Amino acid sequence: xxxxxxxxxxxxxxxxxxxxxxxxxxxxxxxxxxxxxxxxxxxxxxxxxxxxxxxxxxxxxxxxxxxxxxxxxxxxxxxxxxxxxxxxxxxxxxxxxxxxxxxxxxxxxxxxxxxxxxxxxxxxxxxxxxxxxxxxxxxxxxxxxxxxxxxxxxxxxxxxxxxxxxxxxxxxxxxxxxxxxxxxxxxxxxxxxxxxxxxxxxxxxxxxxxxxxxx
Amino acid sequence: xxxxxxxxxxxxxxxxxxxxxxxxxxxxxxxxxxxxxxxxxxxxxxxxxxxxxxxxxxxxxxxxxxxxxxxxxxxxxxxxxxxxxxxxxxxxxxxxxxxxxxxxxxxxxxxxxxxxxxxxxxxxxxxxxxxxxxxxxxxxxxxxxxxxxxxxxxxxxxxxxxxxxxxxxxxxxxxxxxxxxxxxxxxxxxxxxxxxxxxxxxx
Numbered sequence: 001x002x003x004x005x006x007x008x009x010x011x012x013x014x015x016x017x018x019x020x021x022x023x024x025x026x027x028x029x030x031x032x033x034x035x036x037x038x039x040x041x042x043x044x045x046x047x048x049x050x051x052x053x054x055x056x057x058x059x060x061x062x063x064x065x066x067x068x069x070x071x072x073x074x075x076x077x078x079x080x081x082x083x084x085x086x087x088x089x090x091x092x093x094x095x096x097x098x099x100x101x102x103x104x105x106x107x108x109x110x111x112x113x114x115x116x117x118x119x120x121x122x123x124x125x126x127x128x129x130x131x132x133x134x135x136x137x138x139x140x141x142x143x144x145x146x147x148x149x150x151x152x153x154x155x156x157x158x159x160x161x162x163x164x165x166x167x168x169x170x171x172x173x174x175x176x177x178x179x180x181x182x183x184x185x186x187x188x189x190x191x192x193x194x195x196x197x198x199x200x201x202x203x204x205x206x207x208x209x210x211x212x213x214x215x
Numbered sequence: 216x217x218x219x220x221x222x223x224x225x226x227x228x229x230x231x232x233x234x235x236x237x238x239x240x241x242x243x244x245x246x247x248x249x250x251x252x253x254x255x256x257x258x259x260x261x262x263x264x265x266x267x268x269x270x271x272x273x274x275x276x277x278x279x280x281x282x283x284x285x286x287x288x289x290x291x292x293x294x295x296x297x298x299x300x301x302x303x304x305x306x307x308x309x310x311x312x313x314x315x316x317x318x319x320x321x322x323x324x325x326x327x328x329x330x331x332x333x334x335x336x337x338x339x340x341x342x343x344x345x346x347x348x349x350x351x352x353x354x355x356x357x358x359x360x361x362x363x364x365x366x367x368x369x370x371x372x373x374x375x376x377x378x379x380x381x382x383x384x385x386x387x388x389x390x391x392x393x394x395x396x397x398x399x400x401x402x403x404x405x406x407x408x409x410x411x412x413x414x415x416x417x418x
Binding site: 002003006007010014017075076077078080081082083084085086214215 | 275276277278279290291292293295296297298299300301302303312313315316317318356366
């Protein structure tokens with residue numbers, strides 16, 4: 001247990017070191033700032049489309065750092081050293097998912113509020129966005145670690161990694177943006193179900209991919 | 216071919232039985248059996264590509280054997296070409312991470328750093344260390360882990376004469392304490408009482 005906590009803090013420290021804490025925040029605010037310029041000064045249209053934009057930006061923010069989630073650990077021999085000590089790959093993957101969820105999820109939740117304001121979201125929609133994204137963060141982290149494990153053998157794998165997990169992320173986008181619509185509030189349950197499923201599958205799939213890296 | 220098995224058999228730490236290893240399409244070796252008892256050290260020698268590193272990784276459980284069985288009866292410490300230390304951290308903090316993973320206290324790291332003469336470099340970032348110094352840092356992790364089975368893959372690469380002498384002393388101390396060492400090296404290190412396995416002759 002001490003070992004897993006040490007691993008969690010190490011991943012978090014590496015995620016937040018060198019100012020990377022602000023990367024998802026910056027990215028998020030960049031999208032929220034640029035989008036109104038592209039759509040034009042039509043507040044109702046911005047309000048309708050902005051919620052979905054927040055979801056797309058959240059997905060991309062989760063996938064932003066997949067290059068440094070697994071590959072550096074593989075190249076430095078950290079994964080080998082952990083395997084020699086008998087830690088299951090699934091456990092390592094689960095710790096990495098938890099650390100990534102905390103590492104990008106917390107700044108993301110904070111950035112959500114200024115981003116929503118820039119996209120003309122009212123208080124009710126901001127609440128729904130915050131709830132939905134909080135539900136989705138473990139699943140987004142799960143997908144990021146999964147694609148990072150699958151592409152750890154390829155330089156520049158992050159581009160492929162995004163393509164790999166996009167189909168898995170689509171249901172979250174549909175339900176997450178769908179629950180913003182007054183007629184689609186029930187989508188929150190579907191969002192929670194999809195998020196739970198991806199969160200549970202993530203450690204096993206990513207663990208299997210990490211095991212494959214050794215062969 | 217194999218290290219001579221000793222009577223009793225209770226002291227056996229690492230057992231490989233009729234093991235074969237295939238990398239890609241190439242059969243590196245087959246029918247390899249060896250046993251490491253407490254206090255044993257076995258030198259895997261041979262040219263590049265003979266399968267020394269593969270055998271080490273196989274013994275560590277990082278590679279699956281194509282045939283045969285590998286049994287480890289105790290904890291294992293491994294050193295290979297990757298240092299597995301966070302390059303942005305000072306050496307001591309990078310080693311402390313592994314001490315926490317191995318749940319050993321700071322004194323074990325202190326003593327091991329002393330053994331490898333790294334105490335003066337405790338505050339130097341790992342990125343600034345030379346190849347030989349990183350190898351010594353890797354040995355500190357192996358020593359501090361307290362694992363009875365040491366798997367050392369080219370541990371002396373980049374080490375100067377003084378560091379090699381410290382490595383040899385550390386191996387002798389480990390064996391005296393009942394540990395076993397499997398050592399892959401393409402050159403002789405001058406370790407006394409060392410069994411040999413010529414991997415080049417297996418192919």
